[in-house]
Amino acid sequence: MIVVTGATGNVGRELVRALAESGAEAIATSRRITAADVPDGVRHRPADLVDAESLRPVFDGADALFLQNGGPSAHLLDVPHLLDVAKAGGVERVVLLSSQGVVTRPESDSHGRVGRGLEEAVRQSGLDWTFLRPGGFHSNAFAWAGSVRAQRTVAAPFGDVGLPTVDPADIAAVAAVTLCSAEHAGKVYELTGPARVTPRQQAAALGKALGEPVGFVEWSRDEARAQMLGFMPEPVVDTTLAILGAPTPAEQRVSPDVERVTGRAPGTFADWARRHAAMFR
Secondary structure: OEEEOOOOOHHHHHHHHHHHHHOOOEEEEEOOOOHHHOOOOOEEEEOOOOOHHHHHHHHOOOOEEEEOOOHHHHHHOOHHHHHHHHHHHOOOEEEEEOOOHHHHOOOOHHHHHHHHHHHHHHHOOOOEEEEEEEOOEHHHHHHHHHHHHHHOEEEEEOOOOOEOOEOHHHHHHHHHHHHOOHHHOOEEEEEOOOOOEOHHHHHHHHHHHHOOOOEEEEEOHHHHHHHHOOOOOHHHHHHHHHHHHOOOHHHHOOOOHHHHHHOOOOOOHHHHHHHOHHHHO
């Protein structure tokens, strides 16, 4: 049995669906999960990663764990205790959703240090492990849904700087493979899309998916920073803007790992936009 934490998130939801379609037995968990959040026949149970003891009954009888990195609560996780609880329940293999920033932004608290601490705790757990290190997600474009619906406009900084963002469904596909096979133990996979895409190109792809133009308004760095400070801590904002505006060569590199693990090429942003067009109508 596979435990999927963060099962209502962009990756976790896709992973639960992929496991269900493959016939793998899974139990989905997140803080406020309900039956409406999972496919028919998939078990679910509310639990909180920050409270490792709340996961004890979830881990009972499991042999593999998809460990979401905690997102904004990552610094609150007691990963060694969490993994001790997992081992007590029978878990032998853990796939950690980490971040590319562990290696590309090692001095950043938000992108590097916390993630590196999570990875080290998993390495020291005695469990078989696999690390997934995605960069930006296609689904970050959901932040534009309101302005696209209301004004058919995307506003963002650095309109012509491209990054190889990745479809959460492709991250989930890699996770599904690595959770179900011991041959990926000790491997680290960098997950990207098939090509760099700029914010201006993303706006155009959304317009094509909707069948009508979506305009692009380029914010200055200061304008973007002011907007982002409304919902993100300052250190996260500054590191994120550095990645968006002055990505390193490693952050711009297209990785072959999605195709290497799954046997198929990762999806483009345009593919993602077509699948999710209803969210922008």
